Amino acid sequence: MNKLADFNYYDVERAFLEALSDAGIPPADGGALRFDGRKHRYKLAGDKGRESSGEYCVYMDESPAGYFKSYKPSHGVPYATWFYKAGSFASMSDEERKRYVEECERKRLFREREAAVERAAAVERARASWRYAHEALAVHAYILKKKLSGVHGARQLGDDLLVAYRNVAGEIMTVQFISAAGEKRFGKNTVKAGNFCVLQVEAERSQGVDGFSASGSEGKVSHTARVWVCEGWATGCSIQEATGETVVVSADAGNLMPVLENVRKMWPEAEFVVAADNDRYKRSGNTGVAKAMKIWEELGIPFVAPDFSDEERLTDWNDFACKYGMKRTRDVMLRKYEDVARTER
DSSP states (O other): OOOOOSOOHHHHHHHHHHHHHHTTOOOSSOOOOOOSSSOEEEOOTTOOTTOOOEEEEEEOSSSOEEEEEEOOGGGOOSOEEEEOOOTTSOOOOHHHHHHHHHHHHHHHHHHHHHHHHHHHHHHHHHHHHHHHOEEOOTTOHHHHHTTOSSOTTOEEETTEEEEEEEOTTSOEEEEEEEOTTOOEEEOTTOOOTTOBEEEOOHHHHTTSGGGOOTTOOTTOOOOOSEEEEESOHHHHHHHHHHHOSEEEEOSSGGGHHHHHHHHHHHOTTOEEEEEOOOOGGGTSOOHHHHHHHHHHHHHOOOEEOOOOOGGGOOOSHHHHHHHHOHHHHHHHHHHHHHHHHHHHO
């Protein structure tokens, strides 16, 4: 195999960018590429919000190579291999390319196995933190700041609130840690996508933590006829207190769609409504409403979002409840929902 020693990182990057451009899928945001032998996603022209339809992987060794692809059907680039060719070197032979691709695949599978082991260990750490935490104190600074009437199944470990996110089988897959100041983080290497937290009315919550049976078995999770789906935990708590109905928390706007796809299978008879954040004042494309609109268009699930002036710098239904109280929050949410439902009839 040719040893391509006469090159530098910038030569390789430029050649790879040229290959992407020739394929019609250059990066749209001008972001830096990472050639570390791992899969990375990147934005293509037309991608919105956090959407990243391009994917690539480049190995930077003695013979830089990799692949790229686009998930947009319109591009017609499902998968393409790429090999760096310095001007003073001949290209690899077919046999050399075959051996190199096989070696890259071997490395990829090894990394995937390592990542799976790391994720499994991370899930165990999350479950251990939940197991050893106690019921959260109602006087926790974050709960007081958000003006919640209870802890809604949250636990506490040290100064942090803990919120468990589960899969459809009721298994804890990750835990969100919320500091007294409101800083939020998930356990390293755990998976958030598609996992969620269920907030129930008090009587149902007594049957099991955040609405799940003690065994966490699928199919034993009760819910009200209407189920609200929102981003943040405190927002979900305020919605539950205002409406008295089941709330599913997704953690962020990007996880709304994966969560809805899962809980609709779990509760096919439920009527879902997205309680969206209104991020208008942030001047970043109003991610909360943009994601809710996409869900409405693709899944037919309507949304309601609170209204604020830009000067208020408020975004969600917890902000609304803190400012106007639970009764008005309930009235406005239900009125907005009825207005949307009327247009759908």
